[in-house]
Amino acid sequence: SAQSTCIHQMQRSEGKGGHLGPAKRGVAWRIASRVSTWTLRGLAVIGFGSIVAFAPLSVTDLSWTENGSDNGKKKKVIVLPFDRMKLVEQKKARFGFPLFTTDTQILEVEVKELVDLIHAAAQDPEVTALYGIFGGSTGRFEAGLAQIEEIRNAIRVFNESHRVHHEPCLENTTSITGTSLSARSKTSILPEKKSYAYAQVFDNPSSGNKEYYLASGFSLLQMQARGHLKLFGFSESTPFLKGALDMYGINVKIFRSGRFKDAPKILSNYGFDSDHLSNAWKRMKSLEDILLSAISKSRNVDEATIREVLNFGSISAEHAERAGLIDFNPPINPLSDFLFAAKNEDNYKKADFKWGGCIKEFGFDATEAVTLVSYNKALIWRKRRAALKKKMEWVKHSMYEAIASVPPLDVALRLVGMTSPYFNLEKEYFLTAYPNRLGNEKIAVLHVNGLINESRGRPIINAIRKIKGDNNVKCVVLRIDSPGGSSITSEEILMELQNLQAPIICSMGNVAASGGYYVASNCYRIFAMPTTITGSIGAFGVRIDLSDFANRYGVNVEHVVTAPLASSQSIFQPLTDKIDESVTREIDSCYDWFKTIVSAGRRLSREEVESVAEGRIWTGKRAKDVGLIDEFGGLQKAISYAHRTFCLCDEPEVEVWPRPTSALHQLQLLGMHNASNRIFLGARKESLDLRSGVYLAIDEHLAAQLLIGDVIKEPDSLMLGITDQFSIFGG
Numbered sequence: 001s002a003q004s005t006c007i008h009q010m011q012r013s014e015g016k017g018g019h020l021g022p023a024k025r026g027v028a029w030r031i032a033s034r035v036s037t038w039t040l041r042g043l044a045v046i047g048f049g050s051i052v053a054f055a056p057l058s059v060t061d062l063s064w065t066e067n068g069s070d071n072g073k074k075k076k077v078i079v080l081p082f083d084r085m086k087l088v089e090q091k092k093a094r095f096g097f098p099l100f101t102t103d104t105q106i107l108e109v110e111v112k113e114l115v116d117l118i119h120a121a122a123q124d125p126e127v128t129a130l131y132g133i134f135g136g137s138t139g140r141f142e143a144g145l146a147q148i149e150e151i152r153n154a155i156r157v158f159n160e161s162h163r164v165h166h167e168p169c170l171e172n173t174t175s176i177t178g179t180s181l182s183a184r185s186k187t188s189i190l191p192e193k194k195s196y197a198y199a200q201v202f203d204n205p206s207s208g209n210k211e212y213y214l215a216s217g218f219s220l221l222q223m224q225a226r227g228h229l230k231l232f233g234f235s236e237s238t239p240f241l242k243g244a245l246d247m248y249g250i251n252v253k254i255f256r257s258g259r260f261k262d263a264p265k266i267l268s269n270y271g272f273d274s275d276h277l278s279n280a281w282k283r284m285k286s287l288e289d290i291l292l293s294a295i296s297k298s299r300n301v302d303e304a305t306i307r308e309v310l311n312f313g314s315i316s317a318e319h320a321e322r323a324g325l326i327d328f329n330p331p332i333n334p335l336s337d338f339l340f341a342a343k344n345e346d347n348y349k350k351a352d353f354k355w356g357g358c359i360k361e362f363g364f365d366a367t368e369a370v371t372l373v374s375y376n377k378a379l380i381w382r383k384r385r386a387a388l389k390k391k392m393e394w395v396k397h398s399m400y401e402a403i404a405s406v407p408p409l410d411v412a413l414r415l416v417g418m419t420s421p422y423f424n425l426e427k428e429y430f431l432t433a434y435p436n437r438l439g440n441e442k443i444a445v446l447h448v449n450g451l452i453n454e455s456r457g458r459p460i461i462n463a464i465r466k467i468k469g470d471n472n473v474k475c476v477v478l479r480i481d482s483p484g485g486s487s488i489t490s491e492e493i494l495m496e497l498q499n500l501q502a503p504i505i506c507s508m509g510n511v512a513a514s515g516g517y518y519v520a521s522n523c524y525r526i527f528a529m530p531t532t533i534t535g536s537i538g539a540f541g542v543r544i545d546l547s548d549f550a551n552r553y554g555v556n557v558e559h560v561v562t563a564p565l566a567s568s569q570s571i572f573q574p575l576t577d578k579i580d581e582s583v584t585r586e587i588d589s590c591y592d593w594f595k596t597i598v599s600a601g602r603r604l605s606r607e608e609v610e611s612v613a614e615g616r617i618w619t620g621k622r623a624k625d626v627g628l629i630d631e632f633g634g635l636q637k638a639i640s641y642a643h644r645t646f647c648l649c650d651e652p653e654v655e656v657w658p659r660p661t662s663a664l665h666q667l668q669l670l671g672m673h674n675a676s677n678r679i680f681l682g683a684r685k686e687s688l689d690l691r692s693g694v695y696l697a698i699d700e701h702l703a704a705q706l707l708i709g710d711v712i713k714e715p716d717s718l719m720l721g722i723t724d725q726f727s728i729f730g731g
Contacts, residue, residue, distance in 0.1 A: 078129075090660065131198070143210060152298075201224065258591065258614035299325060337359075404420050441648065442652055443474065468499060508529070513536035537595065
């Protein structure tokens, strides 16, 4: 039937290496059982000058299929709810996936978590399809472009699961029977799998229409018949505050090294200057080129056609299908009918009639839909069983080693094909797994997320020191998703990293700029996605003068000083030549040191560094051309590189740092934070302690957020957030 043409049967081949056939295994177990009986009677065998005690070998043989199921004929589709998904680098609390979810609940998912899940699905013979659901204008999909690229790459691996990949998921390179997937793929072929996406509309207001960019990576793309597609390109809206500050008599002095260090210009300029505009336009143009090229390749549509759509504006579902940007325009989400049709021939005929005879061409053969949460739980359980199975195999191996040391029994083992040193294990698996049979090789993934300041830097530094004390860590993968921050904290993190004995590989997320690039500059190898924002090699400082503001409201502030710069830290002290000279010297020194470490770490001359510095912002694609990164790839590729280059074993343990805090700890921290804010407000309103560096603000963190342009959700609680001596790298 037409339905049967869509059903793929998994062809698996059993490894033959050192595994025994049923007959030989039975003989071996009879020998082992007799030895166990002798042991229980108190028998001790002396060999090679030592006493060898044998434990009973009558352990129940845990048997299940490699995919963790007793039914290899199940066909499942994993539903990915992108319409309510938030991708993050690292969860704040150790919640994992929630136990129960609703159709409206935001699902917070780590990028690595989702990539690993899709890779596992690609190797799971029960999973035949992925089904991504995207929302319309009310969709709540949150992710950065680089994160989306990593997910698109994982979907591509799924679509091409019938092919051999050179960079498999690290945690899925070995099956629970000890058979490496790379070896298995040479002798067995996975069926071709497909991925499906459905959306009501594609009009996400995010720059570049991120939802469509991700959905275009699926095999078959569907949009509701009355929907519309909006591909409007990239835009960047920058609020310049100079005019508002002038109205209140607030004077801002910017100290910066680098023509293109643009972050503080929102406080000092009335609009874009030529350098700022050029830097922003080149960045957005590069991102647009990357997205259009990727969409053109995955949709097999000429790039010129896509550019015509960008210039034309919103197009209907019908026109999107004609342009090749959409495959199918159903009136409703057809997933339930797809599942119904795949169950039997009668259902197929009914569904095919309903959909006008187009069911066959979709090639959908799954009969059961599985949620993201439930499949993740199954994977966790599967990994635990695999670990137990692996442990039992090594226990058996140790038993056979002990038996083989006894002269009368080693001959018997050889007669049944149990040869030393492999015994019950395949040769290839033994050679790769033996060095780490006790599970002591590790790869540490160290996250640097968000604005780099003292409060966020302290857990990172503590994690580095703990990693340093673990001799089993063979490599550190530094995962950075940060726009920069404090120069002092960035330097402290960099120095702690340089004290590590293990080599460091860097993986850049959505952004690794300024202070984020500072801490990455000395890594052994740097990976980034083409859409990663990086560079911004420069430094700046912001000095606020509220003396005019105070005078307008009748406040007279006078200073008694013992030295010319004693009152330079006060926001009521006007700028003098002496203060200007002092701060400029500090910023220039910071910038010069930044270029020095980049030159040493990237092996570039000072002239080459100068040509890419001055605050210039680069996409990952352009950064590779100028030598700021080494290779394109996401976090999983960086881990695979670390595994392949610095580990001897087949499956090193991957540890994540800093450790996610528990839910109870998060609640405790929240209570402490709220209490400190109340104390802060009471003290600051009654006495302005000008040495603290935060003035007329709720707290220092909100002041930093204001300067980098984040939106304050509760403006009534914010009087004015400005930081004195705000000498940071910035984003």
